[in-house]
Amino acid sequence: MQEIFVSIDDYEGLYEISNLGMVKSLAREVLVCGGRSIKKLPEIIMSAQIRYKNGDIKYGYRSIILHKSGKRKNIHISHLVYNAFSNKTLNIKTHYIEHRDGNNLNDIADNLKAVKPRERITKAYKNIECSSKYVGVEYCKQNRNYRATILVNKKYIKLGSFKYENDAAKEYQRALKEFNETGKVTRCTPMETGRN
DSSP: OOOOEEEOTTOTTTEEEETTSOEEEOOEEEEEGGGTEEEEEOOEEOOOEEEEETTEEEEEEEEEEEEETTEEEEEEHHHHHHHHHSSSOOOTTTOEEEETTSOTTOOOGGGEEEEOHHHHHHHHHHHSOOSOSSTTEEEETTTTEEEEEEEETTEEEEEEEESSHHHHHHHHHHHHHHHHHHSOOOOOOOOOOOOO
């Protein structure tokens, strides 16, 4: 695959990103020492930082710090590649970047896909061994009941504990429907009836 560099949105003339996930700082002159002198910066390929999540590289991601007008911003390289090569602009408040091969360090353009948080969670539940067949439901061994939780705006909301698995799943579905219709989630009194 041939490497292609394009300008990074909002950093034109300063940085470029490649379809292989490499970031280039372009040659330029910058003011230093409070604007008293000029420093020439050469064109270089920048080194990415690997951010570990929960101390495990398996959940890590590559990021880079970009500078503009005296301000610095730490950005995921996957976001830069996706925005530059997908013909779509990613809204990081409503979508995540998913790596098709499961390797979060592989930021090649063909390996990236935008997904909504709900899709990401559903896929995660399918890929791991969990205590319930339903999304948003887990079995609590200590209390011997099922807990329903929902992710809203990157925060988990506990919906309640239930004696039966299907009741917890119904509560999750109720909360999901309520969120889709109103944008809010309310908790209801846990149900103790039903069959598993």
